[in-house]
Amino acid sequence: MLTALSIRNVVLIEALDLEFGDGLSVLTGETGAGKSILLDSLGLALGARADSGLVRSGEAQASVTATFDAPGVGHRALELLTDNGLEVEAGEPIMIRRLVKADGGSRAFINDQPCSAALLRELGAALVEIHGQHDDRGLLNPRGHRILLDAFGACETATVAVAHGAWRAAEERLIAARAGVEEAARDRDYLTHAVEELSRFAPEAGEEAMLAAERATMQKGARLADDLSVVADCLTGSDGGIARLRQAARRLDRIAGEHPVLTLLLEALDRALIEAGEAEDRLGEAAEALSFDPARLDAMETRLFDLRGLARKHQVQPDDLAALRDDMVGRLASIEGGEAELAALEADVAAKARAYRVAAQALSAQRLAAAERLDAAVAAELAPLKLDAARFRTVVEPLEEGQGAAHGVDRVEFTISTNPGAPFAPLVKVASGGELSRFILALKVALAQQGGADTLIFDEIDRGVGGAVASAIGDRLARLAQSNQILVVTHSPQVAARGAGHMLIAKSSEGTVTRTGVHALDASERREEIARMLSGAQITAEARAQAERLLETQ
Template sequence: MLTSLSIRNVVLIEALDLEFGAGLSVLTGETGAGKSILLDSLGLALGARADSGLVRAGEAQASVAATFDPPAHDHRAWALLAENGIEPEPGESLLIRRTLKADGGSRAFVNDQACSAALLRELGGALVEIHGQHDDRGLLNPRGHRALLDAYGRSDLAAVTQAHAAWRDAVDRLAQARATLDNATRDRDYLAHAVEELSRFAPEPGEEATLADERAAMQKGARLSDDLSAVAECLTGSDGGLAQLRQAARRLDRIAGEHPALAEVLASLDRAVIEAGEAEDRLAEAAEALSFDPARLDTIETRLFDLRGLARKHQVQPDDLAALAQDMAARLAAIEGGEEHVAALEAEVVNKAAVYRSAAQALSAERQMAAGRLDAAVAAELAPLKLDAARFRTVVAPLDEGQWGPQGMDRVEFEISTNPGAPFAPLVKIASGGELSRFILALKVALAEQGGADTLIFDEIDRGVGGAVASAIGERLARLARTNQILVVTHSPQVAARGAGHMLIAKSSDGTVTRTGVHALDEAERREEIARMLSGAEITAEARAQAERLLERV
């Protein structure tokens, strides 16, 4: 609900601070007093185009601030603010402010946080509906008609929304499976050949290092074989060093008792024989370790060359070939089983689509029934508003399958025919502004509490009518005001008498400067203003009496 409006330096308004209450508030005044300036100011705060012509002559800047009571927790305004990184404190009012410089530059704020004018427009549309001669938002926008009809018919969209999500999920999974299968099928021959080749070769992790080490050892043995043979020849054999040492030890053993020194020599020879024997054993072990088989070396080198060649071919490290073989085998198996998987997903998509179609068709039937009830409710409101020749209908038409969505498969639009025999057309095509406002009022009354902004503003809805029609307009505005805050700019005393609050817009001049002001009327002032509206320039006793009767009737 709009609680206050503060205007500074907008056209003829120098400084104005207004407070608004719940229910129906009426704004009256003589033609040219500045009612349009008031609405233009509010429009500026709600994100309308920033026209530098709104800045009061001689001033550098204009500003407008509108304060709203905190909307309900599930109001669309909160989602808009959250999407734009603005999160007011719980229970905090919303302050929307716009400044406009004389050179045309403007700035927008929500609770003193800078924002875009686009956000103000969205936020303003969620908080306030302004219905005037050139309004093309709110009920005139077909994009909102389906939601309004669903709210009116109390349709539950949960089943359709869930079925649509399940259907789209199945479609996405099918598309992914088909893409995977298509890509894999193109590689079928390559994968089959690669899997067969790798399986036949049977690479193992760590094999390259093992082969390389064995090859290096065998190559080293080949290089050292001559030296090892020569050393062995020196040590072993009948003429080798070890045999000579043993022979010398045997001879010395026979004469060692002849002199102590010979015993010492014998001990030394015994140690040498032992060491030489150990050396002979170690030499044999080394020769065995470094021995090589040319055929084995050739096999190792061939295997190592092929292993590295496969790795280069598949652009992996040799140690990764075994894992690559497993991966390719799995991909090949997926191709072979992919067609069955795709067939299963196709069946699931058909099933999910049928579930969605069934739920959406049930919703369509609900909408058709709700449309009939809404058409009848609107029709009942037309005649009292001097629209008895007009006809209203709610079109519920099927969408193309590509346009089906979480809200079903229907397009919904409100259409009217204003004259007998005239074709039906969208609401926005109505030529007469006053007629349009009354039609919006009839539709609003029929829809009652079914969504929309909390604050509704009607600009001269009673233009061109009077008497019983004006009374009917006032009665319906008062009815709407039970659930919404209603502000109406009016020239009709019958409408003005219905207001819970009454503000007078007047123009004043001190000879050099002209100003527009707004004054909240008390009961006596209100009676006098309604009398003026009844009688014109000269207020008569009869007009005052008639004003009294109008106020008493409401």
């Protein structure tokens, strides 16, 4: 609810501070007093285009501040602020401030936090609905008609939204699976060939290191073979060192008893023979360890070369070839499994699409029933508003195939026919200014309690009517004011008399300076203003009496 409006240096308004209560507040004043300036100021705070022409002559800037009660939990205004990163504490009022410079440019703030004009427009639409003869938002915008009808008819939309989400999620899974199967199928021939090649080769983890080590050993044996042969000849041949040592030992053995030194010599030769025997054993071991088969070495080098070539071909390390083969085998298997999975996913998509269509059709039936009730409710309001020749119809028609969404498969639009036999058409394209305002009022009354902004502003909704029609308008505004804050700019005394609060907009001049001011009227001032509205410039006793009767009967 709008609680306060502060205006500085906007056209004829130098400084103005207004407070508003709940219920129905009326604003009256003579033609040209500045009622439009007041609404333009509020519109500026709610995100309207910032025009430097609004700045009062001689001033550097204009400002408008609008304050609203703290919105309740779940209110669209709170969602907008939270989604845009603006902090508003629970129970804290919303204060919107807009500055416009005389040399162009503007700034906007929400609770002293800078914001964009786009956010201001969204927030303003959530807080206030302004209905005038040139209004193209609110009830005149077909984009909101479906939401209003659903709220009016208490239509079950959540089930359709959930079913639609499940259907789309199933479709996304199917699309992803198809892409995977198609990609795998494109690689089928390559995978088949690669698996066959790797399976024939049968690489093993660690094989490269094993082959490389064995090859190095065999290559070393090939390189040392000649040297080992020479060493063997020197040691073990018929004329080798060991044979000669044994021959010498046998001779010494026969003569060792002849002298102690010979005995010592024989002992040394025996030790040498023992060491030589160990050397002979080591030589044998070395020959065996370094022995090689040329054919085996050639085969080993060929496999090592092929192993490394396969690794380069598949851009992996040689030790990873075995795992790569297993992965390719799995991918080939997934092609067959994926095709089976596709069938299951397609069946799931079809089932969820059917569930969505069933839910959407049930919602369409609810909307058609709600449309009939809404048409009847609006029709009941038209005759008292002098629109008895007009007809209202809520159009609920199916969207084109494939255009269904989370909100269902229907397009909803409010249409009217203003004369018997005339075709139905959108509100804004058919009704005249006065008719349009009254149609909006009839709709708002029929849609009371069905969402929308908490504050409604009607600009000269009673233009061109009087008497019983004006009374009917006042009555309906008062009924709306039971659930909403209503501000109405009016020229009708019948409407003005229904207000819980009454403000007079007046223009005054001091020399060359003209100002627009707003004054909250007390009971006696209010009677005088309504009398003026009844009689014109010359207020008569009869007008005062009639004003008194209007006030008493409300």
